[in-house]
Amino acid sequence: MELNVTKISKRYGEKNVLQDVSLNFKSGNTYLILGKNGAGKSTFINILAGNIKSDEGVVVLLDGGEKRELQPNAIFQYQSFNSFRFLKVKEVLSFFAMTTSNAQEDPKLYELLSLDRIKNQLIENLSGGERKAVSLYLTFLLNKSVVVLDEPFAELDIEKKFLLERHLKEKIAAQNLLAIIISHEISGYQELFTDVVILDEGKVLETGETAYLLDKYKNSPFQGLEGVFYSLTGKYIEVS
Numbered sequence: 001m002e003l004n005v006t007k008i009s010k011r012y013g014e015k016n017v018l019q020d021v022s023l024n025f026k027s028g029n030t031y032l033i034l035g036k037n038g039a040g041k042s043t044f045i046n047i048l049a050g051n052i053k054s055d056e057g058v059v060v061l062l063d064g065g066e067k068r069e070l071q072p073n074a075i076f077q078y079q080s081f082n083s084f085r086f087l088k089v090k091e092v093l094s095f096f097a098m099t100t101s102n103a104q105e106d107p108k109l110y111e112l113l114s115l116d117r118i119k120n121q122l123i124e125n126l127s128g129g130e131r132k133a134v135s136l137y138l139t140f141l142l143n144k145s146v147v148v149l150d151e152p153f154a155e156l157d158i159e160k161k162f163l164l165e166r167h168l169k170e171k172i173a174a175q176n177l178l179a180i181i182i183s184h185e186i187s188g189y190q191e192l193f194t195d196v197v198i199l200d201e202g203k204v205l206e207t208g209e210t211a212y213l214l215d216k217y218k219n220s221p222f223q224g225l226e227g228v229f230y231s232l233t234g235k236y237i238e239v240s
């Protein structure tokens with residue numbers, strides 16, 4: 001599948017929150033959208049999700065050249081998960097599995113996210129990181145072709161970061177998913193991102209394969225993606 005975003009703009013009053021954003025996303029790849037607070041990342045995702053309308057521009061999903069609706073083919077994991085407060089984790093997981101025709105259980109992901117430890121707890125009693133783990137599992141359980149994650153790793157207290165990174169990387173490639181991730185949590189996950197989009201003040205400053213950008217901006221005073229970001233914006237982004 002291919003997701004083409006062409007000249008998306010969004011204003012709130014006098015403020016241009018997104019300006020002429022054009023991007024091309026392809027299945028099998030994982031795109032990191034990197035930007036400071038207020039750069040327009042959530043607005044962009046909300047436009048993809050159909051929660052808000054852009055003022056200008058179009059979003060088109062193509063499958064072998066044929067146009068498809070984006071929403072039925074995509075799953076959006078948001079920053080917080082507060083639904084089903086009075087159900088246990090295992091009940092929420094079974095409910096979603098039952099209501100999805102082609103749900104895809106993933107025992108390895110279940111183990112890496114330590115869901116067995118919290119399966120009998122009510123959602124309302126989970127910590128922020130535990131909620132994140134549940135919502136991350138649900139996102140992949142629903143088995144959609146396009147997966148959009150907003151800060152999936154924030155608060156996630158995970159010992160096996162490296163194994164999670166490797167598993168997600170293999171899963172996205174094996175299932176030929178198109179993954180778009182907003183994250184400040186990059187340390188330990190950098191290998192996951194095949195491509196990076198640098199968004200600043202509503203504009204795309206740069207986009208390309210991670211390896212290409214790291215090489216292009218290798219003389220930056222900062223290392224890695226922080227260096228890429230600094231070279232382009234003159235701003236420091238703290239990626240933990």
Ligand SMILES: Nc1ncnc2c1ncn2[C@@H]1O[C@H](COP(=O)(O)OP(=O)(O)OP(=O)(O)O)[C@@H](O)[C@H]1O
Nearest residue numbers: 012013015017035036037038039040041042043044
């Ligand atoms: N409904 C709204 N009305 C007015 N301004 C808004 C609205 N939603 C977002 N904004 C403004 O648009 C800008 C972009 O917000 P957005 O939430 O997309 O940023 P972000 O990059 O996701 O930030 P963060 O990393 O803090 O989540 C911000 O300046 C925000 O205050």
